[in-house]
Amino acid sequence: MSAISIKTGVENMDVQVVHRFLSEDSYWAKNISFELVQHSLEHSFCVGAFIDGQQVGFGRVITDYYTFGWFADFFVLPAHRGKGISKKMLSFILEQPWSKRLRRIMLNTSDAHGLYRQFQFKDLSGPARLLEIYRPDVHLQYTE
Numbered sequence: 064m065s066a067i068s069i070k071t072g073v074e075n076m077d078v079q080v081v082h083r084f085l086s087e088d089s090y091w092a093k094n095i096s097f098e099l100v101q102h103s104l105e106h107s108f109c110v111g112a113f114i115d116g117q118q119v120g121f122g123r124v125i126t127d128y129y130t131f132g133w134f135a136d137f138f139v140l141p142a143h144r145g146k147g148i149s150k151k152m153l154s155f156i157l158e159q160p161w162s163k164r165l166r167r168i169m170l171n172t173s174d175a176h177g178l179y180r181q182f183q184f185k186d187l188s189g190p191a192r193l194l195e196i197y198r199p200d201v202h203l204q205y206t207e
Contacts, residue, residue, distance in 0.1 A: 068113045069155045073104040076111050077118040095202045112148045119143040128161040134170035153182050
């Protein structure tokens with residue numbers, strides 16, 4: 064297998080690949096518009112995994128870089144799963160100096176609990192204190 068390289072910054076991401084996966088293959092953002100994906104990347108810390116110059120993985124952190132981070136839109140393309148790419152991306156992010164000072168890091172997943180538990184993610188410490196407005200299909204109503 065070729066070496067995996069990690070790149071950061073929206074300018075280094077293949078937004079077409081990210082959009083295609085999110086809109087067609089993800090369970091959380093089906094049919095999301097390209098524009099919404101583009102805007103979300105512009106306002107996040109983006110990490111991509113690349114093999115031979117081709118993007119094979121992605122994730123982003125929505126953060127203020129000092130107190131809070133929300134991990135979102137993490138994926139590895141199906142043909143490249145099981146090769147440690149997710150772990151490499153997560154390790155890269157969690158080794159960043161700003162990431163080490165975050166007081167709370169959160170994410171939402173329906174199927175990758177085992178992966179994230181390897182990186183010290185745990186069940187909510189105080190679920191009764193957390194509230195949400197949950198609109199899972201609001202991205203389908205987005206217009207520029």
